[in-house]
Structures are given as structure tokens and as C-alpha cells.
Amino acid sequence: xxxxxxNVLLGGTSGLVAVGLPSIDVRAxxxxxxxxxxxxxxxAVPSDRLRLLMPSTFPxxxxxxxxxxxxxxxxxxxxxxxxxxxxxxxxINEVVGFHFAPLRSAPRVSTRIRLAAPQNVVAxxxxxxxxFLMTQTFVQVATNGCV
Amino acid sequence: MVTAIPRVQVPASVTRNELFxxxxxxxxxxxxxxxxxxxxxxxxxxxxxxFLCRFNGVDVFxxxxxxxxxxxxxxxxxxxxxxxxxxxxxxEEDGGAIYTLSHQLTVN
Numbered sequence: 067x068x069x070x071x072x073n074v075l076l077g078g079t080s081g082l083v084a085v086g087l088p089s090i091d092v093r094a095x096x097x098x099x100x101x102x103x104x105x106x107x108x109x110a111v112p113s114d115r116l117r118l119l120m121p122s123t124f125p126x127x128x129x130x131x132x133x134x135x136x137x138x139x140x141x142x143x144x145x146x147x148x149x150x151x152x153x154x155x156x157x158i159n160e161v162v163g164f165h166f167a168p169l170r171s172a173p174r175v176s177t178r179i180r181l182a183a184p185q186n187v188v189a190x191x192x193x194x195x196x197x198f199l200m201t202q203t204f205v206q207v208a209t210n211g212c213v
Numbered sequence: 214m215v216t217a218i219p220r221v222q223v224p225a226s227v228t229r230n231e232l233f234x235x236x237x238x239x240x241x242x243x244x245x246x247x248x249x250x251x252x253x254x255x256x257x258x259x260x261x262x263x264f265l266c267r268f269n270g271v272d273v274f275x276x277x278x279x280x281x282x283x284x285x286x287x288x289x290x291x292x293x294x295x296x297x298x299x300x301x302x303x304x305e306e307d308g309g310a311i312y313t314l315s316h317q318l319t320v321n
Contacts, residue, residue, distance in 0.1 A: 174291060
């Protein structure tokens with residue numbers, strides 16, 4: 067490959083994409099894990115068994131829809147005990163906690179919450195085997211819903 | 214203070230062991246305790262802090278509510294039942310007030 071201005075620029079950019087973006091993601095995830103440890107006292111593992119379905123942008127922070135789903139058969143041997151939702155940029159971080167019952171309730175719930183600012187909303191699930199799983203989703207709100 | 218009015222939407226009859234949808238709503242201001250009145254005095258917190266759903270006396274779904282649950286707390290969740298019975302819904306408010314509703318469920 068000739069060392070032309072175009073090639074240098076292309077090489078530089080792809081290098082940034084390959085190295086730069088993942089490290090930002092990893093740092094954001096590390097921060098979220100640390101935050102969850104601070105709030106719950108448990109080191110949670112990011113997992114796609116847990117899904118937090120929220121609009122990526124919402125006009126007001128007073129009634130932001132939230133749906134939570136956990137992949138689990140809800141048997142005695144494999145179920146979710148509870149899920150806690152946190153909004154780290156709200157004046158009071160903990161938003162809501164859900165407790166499920168094996169064989170009786172489905173691992174899914176919808177509600178509406180308040181958000182004070184655009185932020186990552188975090189969900190932490192405690193499974194019956196003692197594992198803590200977490201996920202987060204970014205929600206952009208235009209107005210503060212906590213005043 | 215306006216009295217909170219609870220409402221639930223549950224099918225009258227359901228199929229044994231199949232999930233059915235439950236929708237609950239209570240009209241409630243959910244005063245966070247973070248706001249101040251016109252004189253700069255903090256308005257005391259007054260929220261529904263717990264919601265319980267029991268089937269034949271057994272807890273099947275519970276919620277701990279904090280300040281950031283939106284006003285007029287709404288929950289939509291799914292349950293399954295193996296026999297007919299009574300679904301009890303309980304909302305607990307700061308200060309100890311309790312609001313309840315019962316629903317007879319027929320399982321086919």
C-alpha cells in the first residue's frame with residue numbers, strides 16, 4: 067500500500083473505530099457495574115436474559131413507559147426472585163422493585179416512571195441461584211419529571 | 214387530600230395454567246417529598262410505597278415503590294392459576310393507609 071494521504075486517513079479512522087468505540091462501551095459498562103455494586107452491595111453480570119424496554123426518547127420525564135422482561139421459565143429450579151430499577155441521575159436513585167413468584171407470575175411487568183434527566187436506566191435481577199444480572203438502557207427525556 | 218381510587222382489570226374466567234393479564238391502577242398524586250410549596254416549605258412525602266397481589270392468600274406479585282414511580286401508579290403483569298379463587302390487591306400508603314380490591318377468578 068502506498069503511503070498516500072487518503073490511505074493514512076483511512077487507516078487512522080478504522081483504527082479509531084476498532085479501538086476507540088469498544089473501550090468507551092467497556093468503560094461505561096464498568097461504571098454501571100460499579101454503580102450497581104454501590105447501590106445493591108452485589109457485583110452484577112451484564113446479561114441479555116434481562117431486557118429493559120423503554121423509549122429511547124420521550125417528551126416528558128413524568129410518565130416514561132417501562133417494560134421489564136426476564137428470560138426464565140419461572141420454575142422452582144429456575145426463576146427470578148426480584149428486579150430493582152435504578153435511575154442514577156434522579157435525586158433518589160432507586161425507582162421501583164418487583165418481586166415475582168415461581169409457577170405463579172410471568173417474569174414481565176410494565177409501569178411508568180419519572181426521570182429527572184436523560185440517563186441510563188439500570189435494572190438488576192436477583193435469580194434464584196443467587197446470581198445478579200443487570201442491563202441498562204439510555205432514555206432521552208426533554209423535561210425533568212422529578213420536580 | 215383526595216382519596217386514592219384503586220382499579221383492576223382481570224378476566225372473569227381464565228384457562229387453567231395459562232397466563233392471563235392483570236392491569237392495576239390507583240389514582241394517587243405520589244407526592245415525592247422533593248417539592249416545595251409557594252412559601253418554600255417542603256411538601257411532605259406521601260406515596261404508595263407497596264403494592265401486593267395475593268391469590269388465595271399467597272403472594273404472587275409484589276412491588277416496592279419509591280419516589281420515581283409516576284403519579285397514578287399503573288402495573289401490568291401476568292399470572293397463572295391452577296384453581297379458582299380470590300385475587301386480593303393491596304396498595305399501602307405512607308402513614309399506614311391501605312387501599313384494597315378483591316376479584317373472584319374462575320379457572321376452567
